[in-house]
Structure formats: structure tokens, C-alpha cells
Amino acid sequence: MTHTLDERLDSSAPATTAPTADRAEALRHLISATGPRRRTRLRAGAAVAGGLALLGVGSVAAADAWGWTSWWADDAVSEVTYTLPSGAVCEGILGNFRGAAEEVQAAEEFMAQPDLLDRVDVETHYADARAANYVAILDDGIEVDAGPGTPYWSADDRYAQAVGLATSDALHDHLRDVGVLERLSYEAESRCPGLVPAELRSREIRSDW
């Protein structure tokens, strides 16, 4: 029975799709797209004012421990890790890119670059943030200065915003340069412990930044 049974078992495998050149190309893309490039962390360029630095260290496992809640988190294009002025570590993910196909592809490739921060000018954005005017509205309606050096200033909060703005600006500049910018949108989720002091959370602060 051995021979017949073996033949019957061997030939019982369900049919599979046929390999083609297009499929091979799609597989190569899938290997690349699921690989470390899309999990790239923003790396440090030059240290920015105040001794701040963006870090490219840490493991994916550590990032996973953050427990992202966005539905697209498992397909995030980039993972971002950087230190805040306070020394706290801020982590974020970027994903759910939407728009025209060429636009999305170009955006994802741009955001996944290992040397992305060479193209992202956080220092200038943070300097702009520090130079802007801020006004806090107190409980009695009086307006007071809320800029750097005041109790209402959160360097961590502004720095995190500068990272986001710098990244977004660089991305849109790139898409314009390659002529594919149409209607791109994407989402970010970040975890920045202690980013905003409790006394600032409910305080209205206006700025011209």
C-alpha cells in the first residue's frame, strides 16, 4: 500500500497560484516593505539647541511595549524615538497614509528613510517655537506672558510639536519636489510621558507660532 498511498497523498495538495514575474516582484516588495526600513526610527542629526538630541536607539520590542492603540499601528511606516528637553523619551508612530497611490508610495518611502532627520529641520522649528509669542489666559481673565522661562511654558510640548511640524514640512516639500502632492493625509500616535505639566492642561494659551 505504501507506494499507492504515498502517491495519493503527494498528489492531494490543493492547487496554488502560479508564480509569475509580477508576483515575484510583489513578493520582493513585500519583503522590503515589512522589513526594518519601515520600522526606521528617526536618527539624530546634529544635536540641537539646549543639548537636545533625537535618538535612533532602542529596540522594536521596547517600542511595542508602548501598546499603540491605533488600528493601523501594526502597519506603521515609521517609529520615532527622541528625547525631550526634560530628558524624557518620546515615542511615536506614523501610518495610515491616504491619498493617490503614487503620493502614498512616495510618502511612505520618504518617511521610512534611515537618514530622514538629515532632511528634517527640527532645530529651526524649535527655534521658531521659542521665538514666538505666547499668552496664557488666567482664571480671572488676565493675560500673561507664557513664553520660555514662565511657569506656563512647556519645552517638552513645544519640542514634540516641532518634531511633528518639521517632519510634516519635509514630507510635503519632498512630495511637491517630485510632483505627486495632491491630497495626502496620515496619522500619528505618540506617547510622551510628562509632556505637559498638569497646570497647563486646562489653561488656554494663545501663540503666533
Added chain:
Amino acid sequence: MSSATERLEPALRSNADALLAYLERRIGPDDAPDALAEVMTVAWRRERDLPAESDQARMWLYGIARNVLANAHRSRVRRHRLAHRLRILASAAPSAAADDGAEVRSAIAALDPGLAEIVRLRHWEGFSLAEIAQILDEPASTVRSRYSRAREQLAAALGEPTEAASSSRVRS
């Protein structure tokens, strides 16, 4: 790029077709691309665990695929955007000629799931029993005895002569 990364990419390239076929046989061509994307994602996440030898790396990848399948059976396969193009290509690609193995597949499916998986890995994927033992992370002796038991049950179910189950074709 780390050494593991340098080794994982060629390992994925050389096994991608076989892994996709393996997944297609288990959950069908529509869901297989998504499962493959999940396999690759897990492999990259665990790249430091990649065995040095290519044969061992192949077993390691199939072990990941098997775990992904176990999860896929528990819940609907999650749609990966990254697998979308591959899914379209797979659905458009001509399949192999229809086979007449339905009766045999039914007999395999009627086995205890653990026995059925050994039979499928042996006869559909072409692994030796020693390799299957690695994929399943079980002792080779256990896999051999379970395979022998599966063959006896299949022979009875398919009306084949119930001779000794040992086979010269069985690689171990």
C-alpha cells in the same frame, strides 16, 4: 544593517514562494498574502533569532508561518495593505489544474489535527520527518510514531491495503 538583517532578507527571498504556497494550501489564495505579510513582519521583528544555517532558517520561517496560521484560524486574517497587490496578482494568476485529491484531503482533514499537519507537511510541503520535528518543535521519534499512526488511519480510510506503515520513501 545588522548581520541578522543581512541574512534574513535572502532567507525570505528564497522561501517566499514556498511559504506563499504553504499558506495558500492551508487557508486559500485569498487570505494567504495577508498571512504571508504577517509571517514576514514577525520574522523581521524576531530577526535576531534567525538561525545561521539556511536549512535551519527555512524551518524557523515555517515555524513562524505555522503560528500565524494558528492565529488566523482563531480569527479572520487581518487585511494587510502591504499584501494588497500580491492578493490581486494571486487572484488573477492561473491556478494549477484542478486535482482529484478531494477524497484524500477529506481523509487527512478527518485525522487528529496534529497528525494531519504532519501528513500535510510531509506530502504537501515535502519536508522530511526530521525537518517536521523541528518545525513542530517536537522530538523526531514522536513525529515518526505519529506519522506512522496517521498513515495507518489514512490507509484504512482510503481503502488501501493495511500493510506495515514503514516506507522507504520516508526521509528522516
